[in-house]
Amino acid sequence: xxxxxxxxxxxxxxxxxxxxxxxxxxxxxxxxxxxxxxxxxxxxxxxxxxxxxxxxxxxxxxxxxxxxxxxxxxxxxxxxxxxxxxxxxxxxxxxxxxxxxxxxxxxxxxxxxxxxxxxxxxxxxxxxxxxxxxxxxxxxxxxxxxxxxxxxxxxxxxxxxxxxxxxxxxxxxxxxxxxxxxxxxxxxxxxxxxxxxxxxxxxxxxxxxxxxxx
Amino acid sequence: xxxxxxxxxxxxxxxxxxxxxxxxxxxxxxxxxxxxxxxxxxxxxxxxxxxxxxxxxxxxxxxxxxxxxxxxxxxxxxxxxxxxxxxxxxxxxxxxxxxxxxxxxxxxxxxxxxxxxxxxxxxxxxxxxxxxxxxxxxxxxxxxxxxxxxxxxxxxxxxxxxxxxxxxxxxxxxxxxxxxxxxxxxxxxxxxxxxxxxxxxxxxxxxxxxxxxx
Numbered sequence: 001x002x003x004x005x006x007x008x009x010x011x012x013x014x015x016x017x018x019x020x021x022x023x024x025x026x027x028x029x030x031x032x033x034x035x036x037x038x039x040x041x042x043x044x045x046x047x048x049x050x051x052x053x054x055x056x057x058x059x060x061x062x063x064x065x066x067x068x069x070x071x072x073x074x075x076x077x078x079x080x081x082x083x084x085x086x087x088x089x090x091x092x093x094x095x096x097x098x099x100x101x102x103x104x105x106x107x108x109x110x111x112x113x114x115x116x117x118x119x120x121x122x123x124x125x126x127x128x129x130x131x132x133x134x135x136x137x138x139x140x141x142x143x144x145x146x147x148x149x150x151x152x153x154x155x156x157x158x159x160x161x162x163x164x165x166x167x168x169x170x171x172x173x174x175x176x177x178x179x180x181x182x183x184x185x186x187x188x189x190x191x192x193x194x195x196x197x198x199x200x201x202x203x204x205x206x207x208x209x210x211x212x213x214x
Numbered sequence: 215x216x217x218x219x220x221x222x223x224x225x226x227x228x229x230x231x232x233x234x235x236x237x238x239x240x241x242x243x244x245x246x247x248x249x250x251x252x253x254x255x256x257x258x259x260x261x262x263x264x265x266x267x268x269x270x271x272x273x274x275x276x277x278x279x280x281x282x283x284x285x286x287x288x289x290x291x292x293x294x295x296x297x298x299x300x301x302x303x304x305x306x307x308x309x310x311x312x313x314x315x316x317x318x319x320x321x322x323x324x325x326x327x328x329x330x331x332x333x334x335x336x337x338x339x340x341x342x343x344x345x346x347x348x349x350x351x352x353x354x355x356x357x358x359x360x361x362x363x364x365x366x367x368x369x370x371x372x373x374x375x376x377x378x379x380x381x382x383x384x385x386x387x388x389x390x391x392x393x394x395x396x397x398x399x400x401x402x403x404x405x406x407x408x409x410x411x412x413x414x415x416x417x418x419x420x421x422x423x424x425x426x427x428x
Contacts, residue, residue: 050360066309
């Protein structure tokens with residue numbers, strides 16, 4: 001397999017965690033999101049990924065986009081260890097936690113959105129940072145409420161073994177800390193993050209451990 | 215089953231389509247997103263949905279959130295008719311199309327984001343509408359590129375029977391037209407929308423057919 005990735009991309013980070021959890025070897029192809037006006041926007045990359053986004057996963061003659069679709073594909077083609085629980089209601093619960101991050105927090109704070117706020121709308125730096133904090137904080141507050149009260153929470157989002165929810169949570173917390181959000185205010189999220197970050201697969205997938213890390 | 219819904223919510227619309235495709239009866243509970251400062255933000259609703267978002271689906275003693283997690287749950291618990299193809303690579307392709315809408319387009323244009331732009335950032339009406347158009351148009355352009363060129367496209371996003379991709383596409387096109395986007399510029403999207411909208415399940419799920427339609 002071949003993964004087109006950028007070390008700091010949260011979406012690529014999710015897929016890297018899944019690949020390492022399932023111990024699947026892959027070639028790492030760096031796509032620099034800032035250099036040359038964004039290598040992800042070049043025509044040759046867009047033939048692989050029309051949206052001009054990382055990650056893209058190549059598996060044989062398959063070209064796959066969208067991090068959550070890629071993780072579900074890995075789950076279906078390499079079921080061990082499972083990244084989703086067995087029961088449909090539990091699977092829905094784990095997917096809902098993952099989607100709460102992937103649909104309600106991350107899309108508002110990615111690079112192309114922050115660029116639009118700054119360059120097109122002329123939003124000042126401080127208000128742009130406040131925007132960033134606002135979506136992280138409102139998203140983390142409701143995620144914390146869910147995780148703190150649901151009996152299914154363990155050392156990780158669902159019990160003690162990694163699931164799709166942790167795969168989305170860890171990159172989002174990493175990202176928040178990079179933007180100086182005080183994640184200690186969300187004690188369950190912080191506790192889960194600390195535990196997950198200590199696991200080998202999460203360490204191997206971390207931005208600092210990638211070949212294109214700066 | 216009981217569905218907490220708002221007639222115009224794209225995310226609730228997705229779940230309504232899935233329920234009707236699978237011919238599952240449900241009670242409709244309206245949650246008015248504008249009235250009383252937003253009924254979805256009230257404490258009693260937030261006990262069901264900590265994010266304060268629609269939809270929420272109640273199935274027996276299960277409370278389920280996030281539209282795509284709910285549709286996957288319905289797919290797992292009521293497999294017929296299937297809303298995802300059989301092969302993992304095809305399933306990934308359909309999920310990627312759905313997520314491209316659910317993660318790259320819709321989150322930027324929903325009510326709470328438009329409110330933040332207007333009230334917190336003070337973005338003028340015209341620039342706010344341009345923001346809305348920008349994310350629809352860039353998202354539809356890459357979705358059109360994918361659908362126009364992939365041999366798996368049929369009368370619908372994947373072949374001729376409805377999938378998760380159509381379930382996301384139809385509400386997004388409906389929403390775009392409401393904001394006066396010229397969707398004729400995306401001929402494959404428009405063609406798929408026209409066909410899907412003619413099917414009974416999609417008609418029954420349409421905003422205008424809901425008990426809380428205005």
